[in-house]
Amino acid sequence: MLYVLQQLGYVTRQRLTKLGRGTFFLLHVLTGISDILRRPELLIRQLYSVGVLTFLIITVSGLFVGMVLGLQGYYVLSDFGAEETLGVMVATSLVRELGPVVSALLFAGRADSALTAEIGLMKATEQLSGMEMMAVDPVKRIIAPRFFAGFFSMPLLAALFSMIGVLGGQMVGVGLLGVDDGAFWSQMQAKLDFSDDILNGIIKSTVFGFVASWIALFEGYDAVPTSEGVSRATTRTVVNSAFATLGLDFILTALMFGDD
Amino acid sequence: MYSAAQTDNTVSIQNLSFSRGDRKIFDDISMQFARGKITAIMGPSGTGKTTLLKLIGGQLCPEQGCIVVDGENVHQLRLADLYDLRKRMGMLFQSGALLTDMSVYDNVAFPLREHTRLTESLIRTLVLMKLQSVGLRGARDLMPNELSGGMARRVALARAIALDPMMIMYDEPFTGQDPISLGVLVKLIKTLNSTLHLTSIVVSHDVQETAAIADYIYLISDGKVVGQGTPEQISRSESGWVRQFMRGDADGPVRFHYTDDDYLEDLFHTEEQ
Numbered sequence: 001m002l003y004v005l006q007q008l009g010y011v012t013r014q015r016l017t018k019l020g021r022g023t024f025f026l027l028h029v030l031t032g033i034s035d036i037l038r039r040p041e042l043l044i045r046q047l048y049s050v051g052v053l054t055f056l057i058i059t060v061s062g063l064f065v066g067m068v069l070g071l072q073g074y075y076v077l078s079d080f081g082a083e084e085t086l087g088v089m090v091a092t093s094l095v096r097e098l099g100p101v102v103s104a105l106l107f108a109g110r111a112d113s114a115l116t117a118e119i120g121l122m123k124a125t126e127q128l129s130g131m132e133m134m135a136v137d138p139v140k141r142i143i144a145p146r147f148f149a150g151f152f153s154m155p156l157l158a159a160l161f162s163m164i165g166v167l168g169g170q171m172v173g174v175g176l177l178g179v180d181d182g183a184f185w186s187q188m189q190a191k192l193d194f195s196d197d198i199l200n201g202i203i204k205s206t207v208f209g210f211v212a213s214w215i216a217l218f219e220g221y222d223a224v225p226t227s228e229g230v231s232r233a234t235t236r237t238v239v240n241s242a243f244a245t246l247g248l249d250f251i252l253t254a255l256m257f258g259d260d
Numbered sequence: 261m262y263s264a265a266q267t268d269n270t271v272s273i274q275n276l277s278f279s280r281g282d283r284k285i286f287d288d289i290s291m292q293f294a295r296g297k298i299t300a301i302m303g304p305s306g307t308g309k310t311t312l313l314k315l316i317g318g319q320l321c322p323e324q325g326c327i328v329v330d331g332e333n334v335h336q337l338r339l340a341d342l343y344d345l346r347k348r349m350g351m352l353f354q355s356g357a358l359l360t361d362m363s364v365y366d367n368v369a370f371p372l373r374e375h376t377r378l379t380e381s382l383i384r385t386l387v388l389m390k391l392q393s394v395g396l397r398g399a400r401d402l403m404p405n406e407l408s409g410g411m412a413r414r415v416a417l418a419r420a421i422a423l424d425p426m427m428i429m430y431d432e433p434f435t436g437q438d439p440i441s442l443g444v445l446v447k448l449i450k451t452l453n454s455t456l457h458l459t460s461i462v463v464s465h466d467v468q469e470t471a472a473i474a475d476y477i478y479l480i481s482d483g484k485v486v487g488q489g490t491p492e493q494i495s496r497s498e499s500g501w502v503r504q505f506m507r508g509d510a511d512g513p514v515r516f517h518y519t520d521d522d523y524l525e526d527l528f529h530t531e532e533q
Contacts, residue, residue: 122360130357133317134371134419135346141374 022218025139029217032137032144042145050111050146051153055160057110058103062161065098066090066168073169074177083179087188090169091162095192095201096257099162101249104208107154108241112216115146116237119220120230128221143221147213154209155202162201200256207248212241270295270427270459271316276325278308278315285311287483288325293427298453298460300474302467303481304505304514309463310354312480313429316461317351318342330426347375350420350428350458354435356412358404364391364415365400371422390418394448410441414448421452427459428452434466446473467506471495479505481514 036043073089119142122128128138166188173179192198216237223233271293278286285308293299301309314320316327318334327334332345358367368387372378378386391397394414404412413433420428433445450473453460464470471477471491479487479494479502487494487502495506504512 125360126353126355126357127359129314129319130351130353130416131359132319133346133349133351133353134374134423135343136371136374137343 018222021222022214025218025221026214028139029144029147029214032140033148035140036145036148042141043148046145046149047153050115050149051157054107054110054153054157057106058157058161059164061102061106062099062164063168065102065161066094066165066170067172069093069098069165070169070172070177074173074179083173083177084183085187085191086169086173086179087166087184088191090173091166091188091192092197094162094165094169095197097249097253099165100158100201100205100208101245103158103161104154104205104212104245105242107150107157107209108212108216108238108245111150111153112212112237112241113234115150115213115216116220116223116234117230119143119146119217120223120225120233123221123223124225124227124230139221143217147217150213150216151206151209154212155205158201158205158208200252203256204249204252207252208245211244211248215241215244268295269293270330271461272328273316274325274328276315276327277323278311278320279323280311284483286322289480289483289485290325291478291485291488293459293461294476295459296453296457297475298449298462298473300462300464300470300477302463302465302470302477302479302505305465307480307482309465309480310431313351313431313461313463316429317346317349347371347423348426350423350425352413352416352420352428352430352433354432356404356409356416358407358412358416358419360404362404363400364396364402364404364407367404367415368400368419368422371419375423386422387418390422391415393421393452394418395444408441410437410444413437413441413445417448417452421456421458424456425458427461430460430462430464432464433462434464434469442469449473467508471506481505 069090070086073086074083077083077086077089119128122138122142128142131138131141170181170184174181174184219233219237219240220230223229269292271291273289273291276286276289277284291299291301301312303309311320315322316329316334318337321335326336329345330348332341334342334345337345358364359370362370365387368390369383372383372386376383387400388397391400394417396411396414396418399407399411399415404415407415430449433449434442437445446469449460449462452458453473462470462474471494474491476490477488477494478485481501487497487499489497494502497503497506501513503509504514510516
């Protein structure tokens with residue numbers, strides 16, 4: 001019993017220490033914004049490798065998720081003769097939930113894991129420490145551009161995901177199952193609210209982008225500089241970003257849509 | 261910078277102690293590194309020679325004692341001042357630590373672009389001069405993964421001297437080199453030291469190569485300085501430990517076995533466990 005308590009205390013303390021280190025790290029990264037304003041080309045390069053290169057997986061997944069929503073929604077709604085509201089269903093679920101959440105999960109698998117591995121390997125091959133010895137702060141020069149690139153790309157990718165998803169739903173619903181095209185769009189336009197649905201979706205994906213990039217970069221920076229350490233850090237990044245995304249999604253949903 | 265008013269030591273270490281976990285890496289050691297000379301730190305693997313360089317560079321903090329570099333106490337500087345001091349220090353990492361996403365040219369240009377506002381054409385001139393001095397001007401468009409180990413270390417050396425530092429620290433420059441690259445590196449270190457008036461600190465356990473170029477040698481083992489002097493003094497040393505290390509003898513004060521307990525007793529203990 002005592003042993004269990006001891007272990008519990010030990011693990012809690014370790015986690016708290018790590019959280020503390022992570023917070024200091026985050027503050028350090030945030031001060032890097034001055035450097036980015038001075039040299040925007042650093043950020044632009046990372047926007048390309050973090051954001052643009054994630055386009056394909058987001059587009060393809062968005063299309064399929066939208067198409068599946070179209071199919072499933074049609075079968076349920078047609079029982080009630082309400083297949084005209086298919087557009088509302090597809091768009092609401094995408095913009096509110098699936099867009100931000102699924103694209104954050106895909107982002108964790110595609111971009112965050114790559115960030116952790118990159119930073120971890122740079123640490124293992126002494127590149128970060130070499131940079132420190134050249135009087136260049138690696139947190140500002142290497143990590144801050146990657147952090148802000150993740151932070152800015154995430155909402156854009158989520159918006160892209162939702163948009164492609166709606167098109168996929170329309171393709172299946174209107175093109176394949178014969179829902180009226182005008183009803184599909186006009187119902188969606190009438191029902192979807194900018195601040196309630198779209199803005200909340202953007203806020204969600206901004207939060208996810210912030211947290212996921214923080215986790216990925218900190219795990220890489222904090223990794224044990226061996227091959228095993230980097231591989232573990234990469235795994236932790238994907239697992240922790242997924243948990244953080246889903247947990248935060250619940251909290252944010254409860255805060256945003258709790259009153260209706 | 262080289263005025264006579266300053267001490268003639270670029271780096272001076274006083275009563276330094278440092279531990280990692282429970283293991284004491286340095287126990288109250290003092291060393292002096294004379295300006296313009298090549299000083300070697302030698303010792304068996306795992307005696308914390310690299311740690312010492314990181315302490316000098318201010319990447320680690322000592323528990324006790326202080327390190328003075330060019331008249332400034334490294335561990336009492338503010339971060340901005342520490343970075344200023346580091347611009348005057350070059351360091352050659354064992355792995356080279358080249359930035360793998362940049363070409364050789366961009367690697368050497370990196371410190372210049374970060375710390376100066378020179379025009380690209382001036383940077384080009386400087387980079388080509390530095391690469392010429394290590395004999396790799398023709399390799400400027402290669403990526404680090406296309407270089408051999410010896411070439412990577414020479415590129416790293418060109419990068420380390422890009423800002424014309426006053427001192428340069430070499431971390432195991434000779435390890436894992438073929439005889440030709442080794443000869444090239446030995447000659448380079450010597451030449452750079454004399455032509456650029458650098459203070460060089462060479463950490464190594466390659467006895468012959470290091471003794472050939474060093475002006476002064478410190479031998480460290482188990483956190484203590486066990487021998488020091490010019491290469492001649494070291495080679496004439498009476499100490500059994502120093503003699504064993506310099507000649508690479510298998511027998512001597514340094515045991516082959518990790519532990520001291522009795523071999524037979526250990527073998528017969530299996531049933532009890």
